[in-house]
Amino acid sequence: MFEVFEELESNVRSYCRKYPVILDGALNAELYSADGEQRYIDFLAVAGSMNYGHNNPEIKGAVLDYLKQDRIINALDMYTKAKEDFLESFENLILKPKNLDYKVMCCGSTGTNAVEAALKLARKNKKRNNIFAFSGAFHGMTLGSLACTTDKVSREGAGIALNNVAFMPYCNSKIDSIGYIEEVLSDDHSGIDKPAGIILETVQAEGGINVADAEWLRSIRKICDKYDIMMIVDDIQVGNGRTGEFFSFERAGIVPDMVILSKSISGFGVPMSLLLIKPEYDIFRPAEHNGTFRGNQLAFVGGKAALEYFTKHNLPSEVKRKGAFIENFIKTEICPLDERLSYRDIGMIWGIDFSEIDSKLALECAHLAFDNGVILEVAGRGDSVLKILSPLTIEDSVLSEGLYILKNVIKKVLSDV
């Protein structure tokens, strides 16, 4: 059934091994196999790229209109009408109402490209090599971002030393993370160079749904101010409304020096990444971080339509409502299955942690869930966390159906232990 892929595609392919199906159709939070036989509830959302649902009609409509008019599709970073419209919408619908003053840098198509830009720009601004990242972090696969990424398998792929990054304990560490960072920075014998920037996820998604508390985020902001370090928030996976606000750091009332967006920013699942930069740090010379695909016009068109959708449909309140529904379900239907199960969450990103029972059960649940028509992945140390990440637009009935399937799957897996 999969001969074409097995014969012709590289060994590096991964998700397809967890979900052995040839997919074709996709509508909001449902996916369909190419043979039309299988329907899957999507609790993966292309790793956070489909916050607005697959083929969202309002976003698709804007993209189709654009395509019908023979307008330019790629334009490097030349001025285009589509980019002008996107930038104005982003300013008027998102940045201005939140009192945020950022320059928008259009980066290459993937998230990791914008992470690279952020690291380069921090180093250029502060004229220092070192970066602080956090245990449990995931920032991407190119060398600079990979140096800030912690999981062993990813790092082993680098083939060369990953350096110029020092890892600090994250908010969820047993160590007093803030105290430790303060000590490292204030001790002239700590042996760790002062960094140009501190890069962090406010919620470590790949790291196992580790949610930094607001006070911790504020302390990091204060440390950055005190030691003249740039605070970089990687909002690639948990931005675009995932946590209940457009940006995930809003709940802490902080303003990072740089913010990285990708995944759902194009609204439509097409590649796009942005780096938001406080104006005083916007010092790249023209072409100093170049790239062919920084001018994907379909992404600008979809992105503008997505921002309008976000505002018009008040997605933050939808996320709060559905998040409360998921919480109630997990508390009343899933946790009672075994008192050693725990969960972590914010907005519409949820993790069910099996580590107190047996880490490998999370993956068993993901496999069985797939067999029962729900696609979701595992995350965290030892892959011990089942991660629920549906489109934010998922219909209530589909959400509920997926959760009931998940409950039965977990029940079955636990009963076989």
Ligand SMILES: Cc1ncc(COP(=O)(O)O)c(C=O)c1O
């Ligand atoms: C927080 C975070 N940063 C960076 C990346 C890398 O993005 P991309 O895979 O588009 O390069 C990801 C991807 O999962 C991510 O979740």
